[in-house]
Amino acid sequence: xxxxxxxxxxxxxxxxxxxxxxxxxxxxxxxxxxxxxxxxxxxxxxxxxxxxxxxxxxxxxxxxxxxxxxxxxxxxxxxxxxxxxxxxxxxxxxxxxxxxxxxxxxxxxxxxxxxxxxxxxxxxxxxxxxxxxxxxxxxxxxxxxxxxxxxxxxxxxxxxxxxxxxxxxxxxxxxxxxxxxxxxxxxxxxxxxxxxxxxxx
Numbered sequence: 513x514x515x516x517x518x519x520x521x522x523x524x525x526x527x528x529x530x531x532x533x534x535x536x537x538x539x540x541x542x543x544x545x546x547x548x549x550x551x552x553x554x555x556x557x558x559x560x561x562x563x564x565x566x567x568x569x570x571x572x573x574x575x576x577x578x579x580x581x582x583x584x585x586x587x588x589x590x591x592x593x594x595x596x597x598x599x600x601x602x603x604x605x606x607x608x609x610x611x612x613x614x615x616x617x618x619x620x621x622x623x624x625x626x627x628x629x630x631x632x633x634x635x636x637x638x639x640x641x642x643x644x645x646x647x648x649x650x651x652x653x654x655x656x657x658x659x660x661x662x663x664x665x666x667x668x669x670x671x672x673x674x675x676x677x678x679x680x681x682x683x684x685x686x687x688x689x690x691x692x693x694x695x696x697x698x699x700x701x702x703x704x705x706x707x708x709x710x711x712x713x
Contacts, residue, residue, distance in 0.1 A: 555659035555669055559690040562660055567617075567633045567646040579688050581611045581711055583702070584664065586618045586652045588625035588680040589635045596681050597640040599702040604644040607711050613644040613702075616660070618652040621679050625649060652677050664692060685710050 636642040665676035683696040
């Protein structure tokens with residue numbers, strides 16, 4: 513093989529390697545972009561676009577809550593605020609024509625919700641007669657924060673609020689149009705006068 517032919521072959525091989533490398537890089541970039549775009553941590557911009565599983569594992573489409581006011585609460589079974597379940601049930605029974613309470617068990621604070629979904633359901637029904645919707649256990653803060661709570665605590669998504677739950681039984685009030693209108697810390701009881709005013713307004 514003469515020198516010219518040798519250099520020509522080397523050049524062709526280098527071109528092929530470069531092409532394969534660029535294609536692989538492009539594919540990797542697309543895969544990364546796809547992963548980001550379809551990340552389970554990505555929250556939709558519209559509240560009614562959410563679908564979450566209830567405590568029994570059945571999907572619940574949030575579009576069914578259009579026209580209803582909502583009180584969204586992160587709950588736990590072994591917390592000092594756990595007796596608020598009783599008031600939440602009282603509030604639900606008094607105003608269920610206008611209000612739905614959505615409870616989200618979470619183990620983010622003090623390990624106070626360690627049980628399974630089945631354990632949580634049994635605890636709520638046997639101790640407090642809960643009849644409002646309870647959902648599967650999720651994370652409400654941190655790197656694995658559920659997209660719903662990303663929406664509730666990101667002003668770029670909900671329009672104004674950046675406060676995430678500071679403990680169990682924090683409350684978010686969503687109006688009948690799907691707008692977040694108020695955040696309440698754990699210390700505010702479910703039958704608080706301000707919550708009642710929002711329901712009646």
